[in-house]
Amino acid sequence: NAGVTQTPKFQVLKTGQSMTLQCAQDMNHEYMSWYRQDPGMGLRLIHYSVGAGITDQGEVPNGYNVSRSTTEDFPLRLLSAAPSQTSVYFCASREPNNEKLFFGSGTQLSVL
């Protein structure tokens, strides 16, 4: 039972570099989402998707891109990393009739 799998667990980038945070779930969940966690601010929604080919912005979408080509995968792309994007990133998924969000184990990203 893999659940929601995020890779990598840790990443250090230099300002201006690009990278993709991977998220995959094996529960056939339609809804997937990305959050960032910063001290004193809880988790803030970056982008979410309600199915393959459908994505929408959350509370803090600037600097991030997403796509959803399959039900299983929901990658988060940082096109030009900035120090303000230093954070812990969580991917989460759920079913439409189940309120529970299933979280990945998180990715700790540092941008120098």
Add this chain to the structure above:
Amino acid sequence: AQKITQTQPGMFVQEKEAVTLDCTYDTSDPSYGLFWYKQPSSGEMIFLIYQGSYDQQNATEGRYSLNFQKARKSANLVISASQLGDSAMYFCAMRDGTDSWGKFQFGAGTQVVVTP
């Protein structure tokens, strides 16, 4: 605007005692859900309990109960008989919107330290 407010940044509780974590929320939607998640020092997010806005009774899950006061827009988490393993960050969250998906919003969290 912040929709979820957790006013207690941190608290200490003695083992075996009960602790109440405060959470207030703001929404104009009649249909919403309230959640509590636990984040231990290892970092994972663990679902604890859920309360729907139309639920008549307060939700309970083992030692966790949610004190839902709709008129006051509060959804406090009560942990009974605290254990050392309850030391963690606790987040209150809300999903509002009448569609089946909604957007989840999280509070800033409360750090709980259980002492022997």
